[in-house]
Amino acid sequence: MEVRDKKILIADDEPDIVEIISYNLKKEGYQVFTAKDGIEALGKAKIVQPDLMILDIMMPGKNGIEVCRILRSQPAFENTLIIFLTALNDERSQITGLESGGDDYVSKPVSPKVLVSRVNAILRRINKGDEPVIRLGNMTIDSGRFLVLIDDKEIVLAKKEFELLFLLASRPGRVFVRNEILSQVWGNEVIVGDRTIDVHIRKIRQKLDSECITTVKGVGYKFEN
16 A cells, blocks of 8 residues: 555544644545544544544543553554644653654644654655665664664664664654663563663764764654654
8 A cells, every 4th residue: 555545543622723634634645534532533443444643632532642542452553653742842741642652743733744744754664664674864774684884884783772773763753752762672571770771872872973863851762864
């Protein structure tokens, strides 16, 4: 299925926001469905089986985070992408949303161009499948060979440094919260502290001689392409 043929479900209790987002996504060729609250979103999700959902966090009935948690508990929605709409600078909601299983967030007031760009980017990456090689600018990250190249020059990273870089680079611009990084790189059974992540990030930056990994204060880290 082509990226532009994918189905997107928007759930927000503000009709004006739903209308402008729907209009811009339809212009891109997406199939768009809407819901006015969390309960309707859950019902429509079961019928539509969307590839991506845009959930407002503050919705009546069930809020976006509750909807996300319910969906993530069901195998049918394990691979459904979820983008949250959050109040500007609402850091707590952003963290909670990502930890509940969200893939990205966009702050309100919503910029249609920014949101469409995020949707396009995240669906393009997923559409490539489990490609073991990531190419971003002059950087190549090959998970099959545990190899990092910058301008064809090999950069030697330790195993956890490589896994951490690969995780962040797999979703450029997407913020990974600390608990998520610990779980995916070190595993739930390994007890390490936040300081461990900070040390590894510092070493990666030094070895790459780049600030491509950005600290999102109080939240986590993201890879800037």
